[in-house]
Amino acid sequence: MVTETLAESICDVGATLGEGPIWVERDAALWFVDIKAPSVYRFDPETGTLDSWDAPDQVGWVIPADDGSFLAGVRGGLHRFDPATGAFEHLVAVHPETPGNRLNDAARDPMGRVWFGTMDNAEFDRTGHVYHWHEGALTKTDVPPVAITNGPAISPDGRTLYTVDTLGKTITAHPVHADGSLGDSRVFLTVGPDDGHPDGAICDSEGGVWVGFFGGWSARRYAPDGSLTDIVRFPVANITKIALGGSDGRTAYATTAAKGLDDVARAAQPLAGNLFTFRVAIPGVPVEPVTL
Template identity: 60%
Template structure:
């Protein structure tokens, strides 16, 4: 696949930039800085960057069909109103795990939210994958890991990709007709020295893209798990990619300064910034979150 050269599109300096999502109704990119507890909106038409402070660590943001936004935070899943900057709690999925926080999420074709949790200390095996719709929160039935990441779906919705970051493996899971999941199988394993798989997203050919934390780039895998290509980035900690632009052919990439010492930060002055490159295979439009009230 043809890929253009990487460019920096916005200076952010995020400690842990994450969760980019293209909001088609606005033609804008939303993303978060988890550790700085900040929510961002980037407008490519003006190069404008708007931000809001969140009341706790914020792992992801998704557009809702009612025109608002749903966010996942350490304290739970909440509604966000950009006009007022207000947050309102919907549900607290893990009140029994105060050391956990919510980390990454996506929607399926039905508008359900699939989201994961993780141990904020990145040591305990307490991260779980869940689904949320009008029936409430339900456990996805997969084994726990320390850091869940990158839930994403194949174009036909029949396969869920779920990342065990510390285990360095992306799993593929069959999705049943009723929305339950089958058994997980290893889809792609990241070799030693290549970083850790972070957030994932699927393009219109069914290929899986993953950020490589500590790996200086993003990778694209074929539906059968074969590695197709690697796109190098100018900083080590690459977190997640989202397809945006009018034709969904601009790949926006978030990055992080977290874990970099002063020497590394001096060598990587763009760490934590937002990058982009063009592709000739477009991404898939994001399904807005449907009704969550029962």
């Protein structure tokens, strides 16, 4: 049986391309980005306060670091972002041979590795690769390149990596070995022609995979065997990614996008680009800080 839920707008953001939501326990707040602004946001659900910081270039995601700062995926490389000062410090370049690429999405695994992907900013050439970064070392994986990488999502035990080929409308599962190398992959999900494009993905504490659908008016949860368990409907078309947080880990937050909407569609979707929320049955996995 598939559970159906409705999401509600919780914060007026109006993001062109909201992305990368992540619940940060030390702040009891949700952090996310608007890639195209480019900006980093912090939403406090207790007060409803929305704070923002300008980024130096298109920013795909932030992940908390153990010194109180954040690791940020900014076009061209990884940065240390300090919200106390608003400063971005460049740490390492990512594939400088493809200046038309940008960083798109990321996840931290239980070993402290940060997995992330790049993509063609023009959304055409298959120049997007999947990487992992750990304790200063950057590794390019052998996941085949695609135009738009999304996810990656990590199973709770860290043994499975899910990568999303947004334009190819497929999600692939990869075994993760102890050294961070990947085993033989398998297709986890093929998305139907009327379901939109799979965007950001995360795993909950039971290994379920939540996926936002760009142009699909929904977020969906799939069991580890690939069967559909939940559909959450939205009053906007472009759902980019969700995060699970709150005091019990069962409050979902979803970023959305106004990108690609013409004047008619924008008028019909006045909440496009806002932050949304809904409740879930299975809690998320707390995101531990990374070491910079």
